Amino acid sequence: MAVIPVSLAGRSYDVTIESGVLDDLASEARGYLNSFGKNGRAVPFVADNNTHRLYSEAIERSLSGAGFAADWFVVDPGEAAKSWPMLEKLTDWLLSLRVTRSDHVFAVGGGVVGDLTGFACAVTKRGCGFVQIPTTLLAQVDSSVGGKTAINTRAGKNLIGAFHQPSAVLIDPLVLGTLPDREMRAGYAEVIKYGLLGDAEFFGWLEANGNKVLSREPDALSYAIATSIRAKARIVAEDERETTGVRALLNLGHTFGHALEAETGFSDRLLHGEAVAAGMVLAARYSARRDEMPQEQAERVTQAIAAAGLPSEISALGMQGTGDDLANHMRHDKKMESDTLPFLLLRGIGEAYLARDVEMSDIAAFLDEQLKAH
Ligand SMILES: NC(=O)c1ccc[n+]([C@@H]2O[C@H](COP(=O)([O-])OP(=O)(O)OC[C@H]3O[C@@H](n4cnc5c(N)ncnc54)[C@H](O)[C@@H]3O)[C@@H](O)[C@H]2O)c1
Numbered sequence: 269m270a271v272i273p274v275s276l277a278g279r280s281y282d283v284t285i286e287s288g289v290l291d292d293l294a295s296e297a298r299g300y301l302n303s304f305g306k307n308g309r310a311v312p313f314v315a316d317n318n319t320h321r322l323y324s325e326a327i328e329r330s331l332s333g334a335g336f337a338a339d340w341f342v343v344d345p346g347e348a349a350k351s352w353p354m355l356e357k358l359t360d361w362l363l364s365l366r367v368t369r370s371d372h373v374f375a376v377g378g379g380v381v382g383d384l385t386g387f388a389c390a391v392t393k394r395g396c397g398f399v400q401i402p403t404t405l406l407a408q409v410d411s412s413v414g415g416k417t418a419i420n421t422r423a424g425k426n427l428i429g430a431f432h433q434p435s436a437v438l439i440d441p442l443v444l445g446t447l448p449d450r451e452m453r454a455g456y457a458e459v460i461k462y463g464l465l466g467d468a469e470f471f472g473w474l475e476a477n478g479n480k481v482l483s484r485e486p487d488a489l490s491y492a493i494a495t496s497i498r499a500k501a502r503i504v505a506e507d508e509r510e511t512t513g514v515r516a517l518l519n520l521g522h523t524f525g526h527a528l529e530a531e532t533g534f535s536d537r538l539l540h541g542e543a544v545a546a547g548m549v550l551a552a553r554y555s556a557r558r559d560e561m562p563q564e565q566a567e568r569v570t571q572a573i574a575a576a577g578l579p580s581e582i583s584a585l586g587m588q589g590t591g592d593d594l595a596n597h598m599r600h601d602k603k604m605e606s607d608t609l610p611f612l613l614l615r616g617i618g619e620a621y622l623a624r625d626v627e628m629s630d631i632a633a634f635l636d637e638q639l640k641a642h
């Protein structure tokens with residue numbers, strides 16, 4: 269078991285990593301269940317069809333043993349649930365349950381369920397509590413921690429949202445046993461991100477042990493999850509609201525990645541983690557093209573992504589769009605300052621930095637080359 273604190277003034281919380289935590293939810297989450305149970309109020313849980321089917325029974329068993337009942341809001345799996353219509357339905361449901369600011373809503377699922385639930389909790393009665401129970405590798409290493417919550421709009425990814433920290437994050441690595449391999453690989457992209465952005469040693473460890481993580485070897489998996497969360501907790505504690513440039517490092521690969529997601533229609537044609545993987549390769553290659561990252565290190569990045577079965581070549585994604593089309597999606601990036609887009613680039617493996625001198629026309633030309641290459 270590992271407990272990793274996320275230290276934030278007045279909003280600190282723990283991330284608990286423990287096999288079996290889900291079967292024992294009533295005792296693990298006792299403090300967040302206490303406002304329920306009186307007057308027969310059920311505890312609100314949000315899940316998608318898959319996580320509801322797989323894990324609602326164990327959760328209900330644990331809760332009923334402690335005298336609590338669960339009520340479920342279940343969405344269809346996939347990115348489409350991060351939408352205005354779903355936000356409206358979810359907030360209406362929370363209001364119908366008479367959720368109060370001192371209550372906690374439980375999010376059981378991947379980043380989609382976590383981002384949607386977190387945002388609904390941020391705006392319901394101007395902020396009620398929530399607990400993250402992440403069930404994908406991506407959510408366990410990244411989205412459940414740090415309080416970024418959002419939905420997507422026609423204009424792009426995560427454009428409507430809020431910073432709203434969870435009160436606790438409970439991670440059960442055993443649930444990854446039911447996660448499809450493709451989703452496991454997508455989450456692994458965000459694990460690679462932590463090595464690439466600031467921890468060359470961890471990147472090297474992943475080059476040697478990535479297959480153990482992907483095959484869910486318990487020690488390797490727990491080490492990768494804990495190392496990722498420690499890195500994220502450190503960064504979030506330093507720059508909770510992404511104002512100093514430190515938290516922006518967590519966006520490595522995302523400016524390219526979000527544009528690729530937009531171009532492929534936010535669909536399962538390209539999952540978020542897959543887009544981030546391709547985006548990190550682009551960031552490494554563009555950095556090498558500027559002579560900032562040694563070419564041989566950019567090749568190591570491509571290798572690490574490809575070896576994990578993640579997309580490394582955007583020319584193979586079957587997209588119709590041009591470099592300009594992708595650059596146009598990027599103009600909605602939340603890092604945009606006036607008419608400049610700061611870009612996460614690399615001086616080397618483990619050394620990401622925010623570059624403020626990148627011309628969008630140069631990015632578009634680079635992307636045109638990449639769309640044609642290989
Ligand atoms: N808030 C943040 O800081 C942050 C960070 C990274 C990503 N995100 C967001 O997270 C989202 C992607 O999250 P994701 O990759 O977890 O995708 P997801 O939530 O869509 O889940 C992926 C799939 O796995 C299924 N699933 C979940 N847990 C399972 C389990 N244990 N067993 C079997 N199936 C399971 C889901 O039903 C779904 O079909 C994106 O919207 C992305 O923008 C947010």
Ligand SMILES: O=C(O)C(=O)C[C@@H](O)[C@H](O)[C@H](O)COP(=O)(O)O
Nearest residue numbers: 410414416425426515518519522602
């Ligand atoms: O927590 C962060 O900060 C991140 O940037 C984590 C990313 O993996 C995540 O995808 C995030 O939602 C992207 O940030 P956004 O602000 O561009 O939506």
Ligand SMILES: [Zn+2]
Nearest residue numbers: 458522540544
């Ligand atoms: Zn991400």
